[in-house]
Amino acid sequence: MLLKRQRQPQASKQASKPTHLQPTTPNLLDQPSIYDITTSNTHERSTFNLGLLPMADEQDIVIVGGGIIGCTTAYYLTRHPSYDPAKHRIILFEATKIAGGASGKAGGLLARWAYPSSIVPLSWRLHDELAREHSGVERWGYRRVHAGSLDAQPSAPTSADDGETGRTDGDETIAEQLRASGVPEDLTWLDPSTILSYSSLGSPSNTAQVHPYQFTTSMASLAAEKGVKIILGTVTDIQYTTSPLQSTSPSSNKKGSGTARAVSGVTYTRTDTSTPQTHPATTLILTAGPWTPTLLPSLTIPAHRAHSIVIHPSKPISAHALFTSLPTGLNPEIYPRPDSTIYACGPTDSLIPLPSTTALVEVDHKRCEDIRKQISAISPALRDGEVVTEQACYLPGGGPWIGPVGKEEGLLVAAGHTCWGIMNAPATGKLVAEMVFEGKAKSASVRSLDPRRGMW
Numbered sequence: 477m478l479l480k481r482q483r484q485p486q487a488s489k490q491a492s493k494p495t496h497l498q499p500t501t502p503n504l505l506d507q508p509s510i511y512d513i514t515t516s517n518t519h520e521r522s523t524f525n526l527g528l529l530p531m532a533d534e535q536d537i538v539i540v541g542g543g544i545i546g547c548t549t550a551y552y553l554t555r556h557p558s559y560d561p562a563k564h565r566i567i568l569f570e571a572t573k574i575a576g577g578a579s580g581k582a583g584g585l586l587a588r589w590a591y592p593s594s595i596v597p598l599s600w601r602l603h604d605e606l607a608r609e610h611s612g613v614e615r616w617g618y619r620r621v622h623a624g625s626l627d628a629q630p631s632a633p634t635s636a637d638d639g640e641t642g643r644t645d646g647d648e649t650i651a652e653q654l655r656a657s658g659v660p661e662d663l664t665w666l667d668p669s670t671i672l673s674y675s676s677l678g679s680p681s682n683t684a685q686v687h688p689y690q691f692t693t694s695m696a697s698l699a700a701e702k703g704v705k706i707i708l709g710t711v712t713d714i715q716y717t718t719s720p721l722q723s724t725s726p727s728s729n730k731k732g733s734g735t736a737r738a739v740s741g742v743t744y745t746r747t748d749t750s751t752p753q754t755h756p757a758t759t760l761i762l763t764a765g766p767w768t769p770t771l772l773p774s775l776t777i778p779a780h781r782a783h784s785i786v787i788h789p790s791k792p793i794s795a796h797a798l799f800t801s802l803p804t805g806l807n808p809e810i811y812p813r814p815d816s817t818i819y820a821c822g823p824t825d826s827l828i829p830l831p832s833t834t835a836l837v838e839v840d841h842k843r844c845e846d847i848r849k850q851i852s853a854i855s856p857a858l859r860d861g862e863v864v865t866e867q868a869c870y871l872p873g874g875g876p877w878i879g880p881v882g883k884e885e886g887l888l889v890a891a892g893h894t895c896w897g898i899m900n901a902p903a904t905g906k907l908v909a910e911m912v913f914e915g916k917a918k919s920a921s922v923r924s925l926d927p928r929r930g931m932w
């Protein structure tokens with residue numbers, strides 16, 4: 477399975493692709509987004525009662541999982557107008573370290589042409605707002621970028637294994653060659669002789685990026701500043717209370733005995749002790765990415781490992797995200813970052829099932845080396861660069877699922893975000909906060925993301 481295939485916009489919703497890319501604009505934060513949506517519009521078409529009760533009294537809100545979804549959820553809970561730190565105690569449990577999984581090891585591409593279309597416009601706007609409010613350019617490398625699809629055929633390698641091209645043309649000559657073949661001329665870090673075709677997928681008006689680790693840890697810090705307590709520990713069990721059915725809420729369990737189950741707490745073990753403890757919970761939000769089914773087995777979230785590397789290139793690289801298509805079929809995705817590094821990820825594999833924690837993810841050096849060879853074969857600047865990170869993580873699939881699970885009062889899920897979890901995290905967090913404090917999602921429609929669709 478290739479990440480690239482999953483990234484393609486759904487056919488029916490695909491925006492028409494520009495035929496020519498504009499020169500790179502390093503940062504368009506000072507420009508208004510042309511994709512802004514108005515709250516009133518969104519509200520009108522999307523209000524959907526989820527059967528949760530708006531919060532009035534003291535509450536213990538527990539979030540399980542400190543990836544990007546858990547951290548943006550914590551952030552937006554603390555920014556909701558009804559949040560009152562004197563009444564609402566929010567705890568975020570993270571089993572290993574904040575952003576230790578996919579949220580810290582992803583590419584970080586954001587696109588107005590991502591999916592699902594129900595939440596992408598909201599999330600695109602919120603990324604922009606977050607960057608403006610919290611200096612995202614400096615803090616998490618937010619910037620607008622170009623994105624393109626590159627079909628390439630590496631030249632015959634000069635060394636048997638390395639795909640080296642041995643080209644030494646200067647940037648001006650390369651730019652001329654690129655221009656002649658209709659390829660953006662700032663892609664001088666590519667070997668033009670390897671390019672078969674290039675097509676634009678996005679421009680700075682609808683495509684951006686963040687450094688996902690920096691973004692996620694910033695969200696965690698900003699939430700903590702407003703009162704969220706972060707505990708490093710693994711949640712192992714959920715406790716419920718059962719009472720005679722009184723509620724007419726659609727989220728009640730009306731089957732069988734006429735009783736309702738409501739979340740009452742969690743059992744957890746801190747990383748610095750082996751003694752299980754309990755913590756009360758009136759609202760429990762599961763944001764454990766691919767690990768969510770360990771606490772909610774009826775929810776299906778496929779998990780696939782993916783490797784990636786970070787390189788210090790030998791020369792500056794333009795702000796161009798590239799989805800490659802190479803004869804080997806490995807097709808790495810390449811994301812230059814504003815910190816002068818480039819990130820590249822390869823295809824997913826199913827060789828090793830999901831380990832129990834992010835700390836136990838196995839990194840296969842050969843798979844990282846395969847990524848390096850592929851990108852080296854089309855770019856002398858990457859070939860001559862230095863690999864500074866080799867890593868792997870698990871991509872959560874199936875969703876995104878956002879909302880209450882239905883049978884148990886007070887239990888919500890936000891997981892299974894596929895290859896667009898970095899993009900869709902702010903919308904997810906905001907919508908979950910609305911569900912918790914107002915009983916329903918107001919800023920976008922989440923009907924199609926109802927977790928019950930992914931449960932058996």
Ligand SMILES: Cc1cc2nc3c(=O)[nH]c(=O)nc-3n(C[C@H](O)[C@H](O)[C@H](O)COP(=O)(O)OP(=O)(O)OC[C@H]3O[C@@H](n4cnc5c(N)ncnc54)[C@H](O)[C@@H]3O)c2cc1C
Nearest residue numbers: 541543545571577579582583584585711765896897898899
């Ligand atoms: C190679 C790759 C590249 C990607 N590139 C992009 C991209 O460019 N743009 C984009 O939008 N998306 C991208 N994604 C997708 C994105 O990374 C994911 O969708 C997103 O990170 C999922 O976030 P999450 O918070 O749901 O899960 P995770 O990041 O997996 O976080 C889950 C957290 O829960 C914790 N946890 C698990 N169980 C427990 C427990 N019982 N108790 C306490 N804590 C627990 C884990 O330790 C972990 O920290 C990419 C993914 C991959 C694999």
